Amino acid sequence: MISVNNLRKEFKKVIKDPGLKGAIKALFRPRHEIIAAVDGISFEVDKGEVLGFIGPNGAGKSTVIKMLTGILTPTSGSCTINGKNPTVDRKKYVKEIGVVFGQRTQLWWDLPLVETYTVLKEIYEIEEDRFRERMAFLNDVLELEDFIRSPVRTLSLGQRMRADIAASMLHSPKVLFLDEPTIGLDVVVKDNIRRAITKINKEEQTTVILTTHDISDIELLCDRIVMIDHGKNVYDGSLRELKRNYGQMRELTFEADSASRLTAESFCKGLKLSDDDISIKNDKNVFTIRFNSDSMPVGDMLNYTLSLTRVKDIAVKDADIEEIIRRLYKEGADKSE
Amino acid sequence: MRRAFKIYRILVAQNLKRLMEYKADFLTGAVSFLIDQAIGIAFIFIIFSQIPQLAGFTFEQIVFIYGFSQIPKGLDHLLTDNLWCVGYFIVRKGDFDKYLTRPINPLFHVIAETFQVDAVGELVVGICLMIYSAPSAGLYITPLSVILFVLVIPFSALIYTAIKIATAAVAFWIKSSGFIIQMVYGMNEFAKYPTTIYSNFIKLIVTFIIPFAFTGYYPCLYFLTGENPVFNIGCTVFISIIFLGISLAIWHKGLSAYESAGS
Numbered sequence: 001m002i003s004v005n006n007l008r009k010e011f012k013k014v015i016k017d018p019g020l021k022g023a024i025k026a027l028f029r030p031r032h033e034i035i036a037a038v039d040g041i042s043f044e045v046d047k048g049e050v051l052g053f054i055g056p057n058g059a060g061k062s063t064v065i066k067m068l069t070g071i072l073t074p075t076s077g078s079c080t081i082n083g084k085n086p087t088v089d090r091k092k093y094v095k096e097i098g099v100v101f102g103q104r105t106q107l108w109w110d111l112p113l114v115e116t117y118t119v120l121k122e123i124y125e126i127e128e129d130r131f132r133e134r135m136a137f138l139n140d141v142l143e144l145e146d147f148i149r150s151p152v153r154t155l156s157l158g159q160r161m162r163a164d165i166a167a168s169m170l171h172s173p174k175v176l177f178l179d180e181p182t183i184g185l186d187v188v189v190k191d192n193i194r195r196a197i198t199k200i201n202k203e204e205q206t207t208v209i210l211t212t213h214d215i216s217d218i219e220l221l222c223d224r225i226v227m228i229d230h231g232k233n234v235y236d237g238s239l240r241e242l243k244r245n246y247g248q249m250r251e252l253t254f255e256a257d258s259a260s261r262l263t264a265e266s267f268c269k270g271l272k273l274s275d276d277d278i279s280i281k282n283d284k285n286v287f288t289i290r291f292n293s294d295s296m297p298v299g300d301m302l303n304y305t306l307s308l309t310r311v312k313d314i315a316v317k318d319a320d321i322e323e324i325i326r327r328l329y330k331e332g333a334d335k336s337e
Numbered sequence: 338m339r340r341a342f343k344i345y346r347i348l349v350a351q352n353l354k355r356l357m358e359y360k361a362d363f364l365t366g367a368v369s370f371l372i373d374q375a376i377g378i379a380f381i382f383i384i385f386s387q388i389p390q391l392a393g394f395t396f397e398q399i400v401f402i403y404g405f406s407q408i409p410k411g412l413d414h415l416l417t418d419n420l421w422c423v424g425y426f427i428v429r430k431g432d433f434d435k436y437l438t439r440p441i442n443p444l445f446h447v448i449a450e451t452f453q454v455d456a457v458g459e460l461v462v463g464i465c466l467m468i469y470s471a472p473s474a475g476l477y478i479t480p481l482s483v484i485l486f487v488l489v490i491p492f493s494a495l496i497y498t499a500i501k502i503a504t505a506a507v508a509f510w511i512k513s514s515g516f517i518i519q520m521v522y523g524m525n526e527f528a529k530y531p532t533t534i535y536s537n538f539i540k541l542i543v544t545f546i547i548p549f550a551f552t553g554y555y556p557c558l559y560f561l562t563g564e565n566p567v568f569n570i571g572c573t574v575f576i577s578i579i580f581l582g583i584s585l586a587i588w589h590k591g592l593s594a595y596e597s598a599g600s
């Protein structure tokens with residue numbers, strides 16, 4: 001359905017020294033720096049899948065979405081959706097997709113909301129009956145009735161977001177691209193929007209690609225996540241796998257008197273563990289042992305550690321999904337330093 | 338084509354509704370326009386109070402050229418005013434995104450979105466001045482010249498549109514090109530007077546580089562004298578098509594250079 005292959009997007013940035021002097025210098029001798037906002041991203045999405053596309057701020061998510069929706073032309077690499085190339089087959093292609101950028105509206109600022117939908121009806125050539133049916137459906141899930149006669153500029157953020165989402169679903173797109181559709185919304189409106197996404201996905205097998213910084217969006221909506229950072233793939237798999245791969249890791253933190261025997265090798269040997277199952281960090285005799293609780297029950301680990309050394313302030317932490325994601329983001333940041 | 342027309346009609350209707358809401362906007366626009374026109378016409382009066390002829394043209398003939406030049410300018414102004422916004426802020430703010438995600442031609446979409454009623458002023462002033470000056474301007478009237486008169490106006494308007502498209506498209510590379518549109522568009526002042534009063538350099542520019550002379554003086558030369566229809570009318574049509582072609586190519590290239598804005 002969607003196939004993204006080694007996608008890359010560079011932006012040219014003019015480097016300016018601060019102040020007027022810098023501005024003048026940049027005018028006569030411009031210095032450019034090329035930054036790769038997206039640096040070789042690949043992934044596939046099947047029909048009917050809901051993909052959570054996540055990554056820290058500035059990772060390149062919006063830039064990827066803009067290439068997938070035909071707004072930006074890739075520097076290199078390719079993306080095909082339903083066999084179409086977004087920038088080449090633009091007119092035909094965009095008819096099959098719906099797009100929402102949570103940060104900005106696509107609606108006509110000065111028109112009452114209803115009028116916006118009638119204009120879109122013409123643009124997307126939706127038939128009268130189908131349009132009515134669709135409006136009723138969207139009205140029902142997104143509760144547009146209260147503000148459908150107000151001009152778009154008077155809508156609150158939550159109302160506007162629902163209006164934008166409805167606009168993106170009006171023409172029954174095959175693929176829906178949602179860039180931060182729940183940003184800044186209260187819990188009720190979030191629920192509303194999630195319900196609309198789930199419903200349209202279940203009833204029409206709409207493929208959804210969604211970026212968000214809200215972990216519950218991912219837990220509630222997404223079959224699979226693709227995580228990127230600094231424009232590169234970091235993780236691709238189901239949420240369950242992510243939990244399985246990283247979720248069993250536990251962290252044992254304590255302060256020890258003597259450091260001599262607390263090495264990864266001695267733990268591996270003593271407990272018959274493999275290298276992947278354990279890692280040890282020592283920061284001025286404060287130890288952090290990360291280990292896989294599947295291979296080594298927490299109790300056994302505690303006993304063994306206590307047999308080696310005397311400890312102060314011992315604590316065991318398990319990793320929830322947010323913790324896992326934080327760790328992955330952090331690993332990405334450390335790696336790039 | 339039928340569909341494009343329908344969408345255009347709907348967008349324009351919405352635009353007019355919006356206009357009703359911003360009456361003050363409309364009034365200030367109209368007032369500043371009237372002042373502008375009054376200055377232009379007063380200028381001609383002042384010149385002719387000093388001299389009886391300008392480059393071989395009488396007062397009425399100059400008024401006719403001035404009046405004619407307002408028509409293509411007004412038509413373009415009426416239909417494609419949103420191109421200014423493309424140059425000034427739509428591209429810079431990343432608001433061009435939405436035109437690229439809709440199943441109609443982005444250029445058509447952005448143009449169709451505004452219908453600038455202010456332009457009626459130019460059309461009215463142009464028509465009035467032509468009616469006022471026509472009886473004593475010694476027009477060359479034949480069936481052919483009447484047909485060519487009607488035919489040449491849309492092509493002259495296209496010259497304006499082409500120049501605006503090309504200069505607005507520069508924003509795709511440099512983010513904001515409002516000042517460039519302003520600078521180039523400002524050259525249309527030269528269309529109102531005979532090119533023979535300018536230096537050769539300026540004459541060359543307004544004929545072939547920024548060909549505003551084809552939106553006023555050259556076609557009028559034919560309507561006033563009947564001379565050289567091949568150049569005066571034929572070249573107007575030819576140049577407008579060439580320039581439109583070039584500007585569409587620039588626009589198209591610009592689309593793939595568009596960088597949106599961070600979000």
Ligand SMILES: Nc1ncnc2c1ncn2[C@@H]1O[C@H](COP(=O)(O)OP(=O)(O)OP(=O)(O)O)[C@@H](O)[C@H]1O
Pocket residue numbers: 011012037055056057058059060061062063064596597598599600
């Ligand atoms: N139009 C642009 N011109 C120049 N640089 C840009 C542009 N758009 C994005 N960038 C840069 O590309 C990088 C990726 O930006 P992008 O907006 O894709 O991040 P993101 O993952 O969507 O982040 P966030 O979660 O904060 O929305 C950033 O470093 C940003 O500064």
Ligand SMILES: [Mg+2]
Pocket residue numbers: 061062063179600
């Ligand atoms: Mg973003």
